[in-house]
Amino acid sequence: MRVSDFDFELPEERIALRPARPRDAARLLHIAGNGVFADRGVSDLPDLLRDGDLMVFNDTRVIPAALNGVRPARSVGGGGPVDVEVNLHKRLDASGWRAFVRPAKRLRVGDVIAFSEDLSAEVTGKSEGGDTRLVFNRTGAALDEAIAATGVPPLPPYIARKREVDEQDVEDYQTLFAKQDGSVAAPTAGLHFTERLLTALAERGVQQTHVTLHVGAGT
Missing domain, CATH: 2.40.10.240 (QueA-like)
Structure with a gap:
């Protein structure tokens, strides 16, 4: 196997410098049990999960590192x-x-x-x-x-090279669950959740719990 086998082209204009708005409008790749791929959105999660499923959220809070x-x-x-x-x-x-x-x-x-x-x-x-x-x-x-x-918030390097940190980043790089100070980078999967999505998940019967995992350079 050659490393070059994994090369692909990523056009500059396809690299987002801001999160999707609203947050749950972000795209989601769904892989079904039979291996079929489907393009979905984060807001589709209530349709993809079942009553009694459990979601585990990270309640770490990003410090201005x-x-x-x-x-x-x-x-x-x-x-x-x-x-x-x-x-x-x-x-x-x-x-x-x-x-x-x-x-x-x-x-x-x-x-x-x-x-x-x-x-x-x-x-x-x-x-x-x-x-x-x-x-x-x-x-x-x-x-x-x-x-x-x-x-100030620690922006990912590929973003920090292209623009300055601003006040909006203070909000954008915290999740709804952020409570425990300690991360030096955002727990990115959790950034896609909104209050309306959590409400829809609860109505579906999806339960939630929290852990604290501070995100560092090796995470």
């Missing part, structure tokens, strides 16, 4: 100020995070990145691929509050 900061000019060793993009992806302890950082090559261990007047982080370690360890100047709940005040 994308931060923009500046590494000030170095007083020793040269180098002017550098704009830095940080995407947090794994919490290490009360004040530490692992993050994907750009441009990672312009940072050294010991550099401090300033995100706001009240929030900064020191680079304490670097790995390949821009994976960087940061220790913030705040800890625990105070750090969570500072990130919430300073960060």
